[in-house]
Amino acid sequence: MDINACIIGGGSIGGVLAYYLYKGGLLRIPVYYRSVEGYHRILDKRSITIIMPFSREVFTIPVEPRLSIVPLDKCDFIFNTVKAYDVESTIELMKRLSHKNSVIIMLQNGFGSYELVADRLQEAKVAVGVAYIGAERLDASTIRYNGGKTIIAGCPGKPSYELTLISNILVRGGMDFRVTSNVEYYRWLKLALNCVVNPLTALTRQRNKIVLSKNAEELVDRILDEFIQVAQKHGFMFDKTYLKNYVYKNAELTRENLSSMLQDVLRGGRTEIDYINGFIAKELEYPGLNYFITQLIHLLEGADDEGKG
16 A cells, blocks of 8 residues: 655654655655745755764655645645644645545644644544654754654544554654554653753753753752643643653653754744643643743743833
8 A cells, every 4th residue: 555644844853754754665755844945955955864863874865845835745644743833824734735534643842733733624634743852953954863763643532543554654664653542641741741851951051961950850840740730630640750750761861952942942933832831831720830931931032022111
């Protein structure tokens, strides 16, 4: 059975996905770019470069660049890897790329993106993926892969058997791609990790290992206390000791990685803070630490109010 897949968003996660799809046997991988400049950079080469972790071996992965405003494909599997705040702008593109049996896999951090797409594309099969991948986009066509190769995916409240087809390709390529009927649990677990690592690295402008420092421990505790309260409201019970060990283990495994939020801050761009700590803050009944963290990250973003006062 021939299977095709396309990627919306040519950033670091999109690049790593293209690597595993190609290694798994897909020779034609359309990648959709919003930036005209980025599109032309890739068009000149028709490939992206992946610098592997540890060995620093370099792979050239052929891709077919596309402009988001010109959908040319019908895709069995559509991986949406854009930032959470850009998801709404890709809804029409996802409609145009889909056919009646397509599966859309949303790969954003935090909560809100999947919910938006599931609501707006109710006739589509929409899955969500929880990615444990560290990577940095060095330029339009170069990704430095810093480790991690796991994606846990599923369709909340629905069977996910279609994902087995794309899972087989990705696993053959070397990715640890798991299909689960309990993806909501993994979304909450990943949120616990993101709401600690992302803002603490962005605020200190340090790599993930800053989370392991003794000075960070009280902040980790308080962030997770609020996370546990919100998760409980939604029916998910988490043990704090387990969560701390989980956060520390993942921070250690990716200690030299620049979190996606830190990369956004260093570029002077928007972050996904509203979908991570901002989500926790909204769900609390009082302005806790996650609320103030969210406000501090917005200050780093510039928040469109330069010069007020």
